Amino acid sequence: MNKTDFLKKHRNDLLLIGGILAVALIAFAVFVLTMKKGDMVTVSVNGVEKFSYSLNENIKTVITTGDNGERSNVLVIQNGEAYVESADCPDKICVGHRSISKVGETIVCLPHKVVVAVVDGN
């Protein structure tokens, strides 16, 4: 297949790819430009806000969840950033997540239904 055939056959495909990527890029630009540093971290379990901590302190705390508190995620706040140091969830995605510090950033632990979110305290 030569180049013009390829373009003819896949013109709409390429437009679709371009369209989706453009939407993602615009959303990303809006997201980055409107991001500001937060000063509070809230921890929600099952959609209910359970705790909140200041980002300006250095804290290490264990978030226990489950009916008998058998599940845990260790949340660390250090130098204005929050991250999950360790957890006993099966996928460890929350542990692998980078530190968060900007308003709207979240670390989500799906198995434990825990959401750590940075918010504007004011």
Add this chain to the structure above:
Amino acid sequence: MKSKTAKITFLGLATACALVLSYVESLLPPIWSAVPGVKVGLPNIVIIYLLYKVSFKSAAAVSFVRIIAVSMLFGNVMIMSYSIAGAVLSLGVMAILKKTKAFSTVGVSIAGAVAHNLGQIIVAMVVMQTKEIGYYMIVLCVTGVLAGIVIGIAGGMLLKYTEKIKL
């Protein structure tokens, strides 16, 4: 398809094939551990094939039987709700784009992949009661496009090389 029996047999085989692809995919290491849910979506090759070669109804039936079987074998009800939301949106979008005849299997599968991710994100937003998780959709748009290209090419090749096989 000649008879009802032939159709049932064929769709049974297709379901088994989709199930095996789900299992193979679950054995692969996560592509990108920082963003959950990023995968190629190998079973979608079967769905694309059925959508083009048999019918929308067959593709939808195999898709749902696969999801129910995978959820019962390897997952739970929670996983099932995510998968079904993804599958409903994905199948709908793919059927519509296929009908327009404006796209190749690549375009159809890309739209399907992105729609699948969107469905899962919507369920996650409802289940977790947080709209912030919607930001993942930005990343999932890009990975969805990449996954869609891979599956679209694979599905297109499969259709091309089985063109002469009459069902």
